[in-house]
Amino acid sequence: MKTLLLTRRFPDATIAAAQALFDVTIRDRTDGLSVEDAATALQSFDAILCTLGDRFSDMAFAVPDKRCGMIGSFGVGFNHIDVAAAQAAGIHVSNTPDVLTDATADLAMTLILMTARRAGEGERLVRSGGWDGWHPTQMLGTHVTGKRIGIIGMGRIGQAVARRAHFGFGMKVIYFNRSPKDVDFPARQVDDLHGLMSQADIVVVTVPGGGANTHLVDAAALGQMTDGAVFVNIARGDVVDEAAMIAELARGRISAGLDVYDKEPMVPDALKVLENVVLLPHLGSAALETREAMGQMALDNIVAWAEGRPLPQALWTV
Numbered sequence: 001m002k003t004l005l006l007t008r009r010f011p012d013a014t015i016a017a018a019q020a021l022f023d024v025t026i027r028d029r030t031d032g033l034s035v036e037d038a039a040t041a042l043q044s045f046d047a048i049l050c051t052l053g054d055r056f057s058d059m060a061f062a063v064p065d066k067r068c069g070m071i072g073s074f075g076v077g078f079n080h081i082d083v084a085a086a087q088a089a090g091i092h093v094s095n096t097p098d099v100l101t102d103a104t105a106d107l108a109m110t111l112i113l114m115t116a117r118r119a120g121e122g123e124r125l126v127r128s129g130g131w132d133g134w135h136p137t138q139m140l141g142t143h144v145t146g147k148r149i150g151i152i153g154m155g156r157i158g159q160a161v162a163r164r165a166h167f168g169f170g171m172k173v174i175y176f177n178r179s180p181k182d183v184d185f186p187a188r189q190v191d192d193l194h195g196l197m198s199q200a201d202i203v204v205v206t207v208p209g210g211g212a213n214t215h216l217v218d219a220a221a222l223g224q225m226t227d228g229a230v231f232v233n234i235a236r237g238d239v240v241d242e243a244a245m246i247a248e249l250a251r252g253r254i255s256a257g258l259d260v261y262d263k264e265p266m267v268p269d270a271l272k273v274l275e276n277v278v279l280l281p282h283l284g285s286a287a288l289e290t291r292e293a294m295g296q297m298a299l300d301n302i303v304a305w306a307e308g309r310p311l312p313q314a315l316w317t318v
Contacts, residue, residue, distance in 0.1 A: 014295025079210030105160035111257030150200025153207030209236025
């Protein structure tokens with residue numbers, strides 16, 4: 001029986017399914033593997049089910065005598081794995097696209113609504129005991145219905161957000177995508193990122209993290225946003241220049257809803273003290289049905305590798 005490392009305590013259904021097929025070791029911790037731990041895992045197990053925060057860098061793959069032949073990543077993003085280094089080492093890699101699209105798009109709408117209507121600030125007011133009753137000008141936010149939404153990255157999640165915005169809230173949709181992208185609902189592609197940032201009332205980031213997308217949304221791009229605009233990031237923290245974003249928020253020109261951060265789980269104190277930002281703890285796919293489906297998809301890829309079949313969701317295959 002092949003050995004399998006689970007780098008976190010995944011949903012019970014995932015663990016049970018894995019234990020029925022493999023000799024399973026569970027790393028019962030919430031923090032990710034360090035580079036050194038990842039390197040040791042590559043030497044010690046036939047397969048690894050990992051996730052965000054596990055540092056499978058090029059240095060991890062540089063260790064000799066690697067036993068691992070397969071890494072199944074739990075999540076659609078994979079910037080925690082150096083896929084090129086895995087390819088050079090002859091190790092298969094897969095991810096879990098599609099199954100978390102709806103849950104993540106739903107969370108984008110949650111952040112849009114919470115930020116525009118100042119829901120986080122309002123809840124803090126109630127919990128603190130500082131609410132003195134309703135009055136006509138208290139905590140005035142802004143409408144979402146009918147606004148113009150700008151999507152950065154029109155992949156599966158970007159399109160799911162756009163559909164919800166257009167069909168659910170009557171929003172006008174514009175989007176920036178590095179390559180031409182046709183969609184089956186009313187939307188207009190914008191040629192450059194700055195053009196999108198300057199035209200949108202609400203901006204939502206949905207591109208993958210890492211690589212060329214690191215700090216894609218930089219100080220110049222953020223500076224193009226109109227006064228009162230809402231900025232939402234459900235992608236990866238490194239896509240945004242966090243210091244530049246904090247500076248814009250501190251000026252009070254824009255507001256933001258964030259589910260991801262550059263150095264997770266560290267959230268800068270400068271963000272925590274701002275009232276015009278909603279902060280969530282990376283809840284994008286945090287629905288039980290979604291996480292169970294992600295676990296099963298990751299396992300399906302590991303099983304395919306173990307049986308010598310093509311991986312259904314391969315990022316790299318030997």
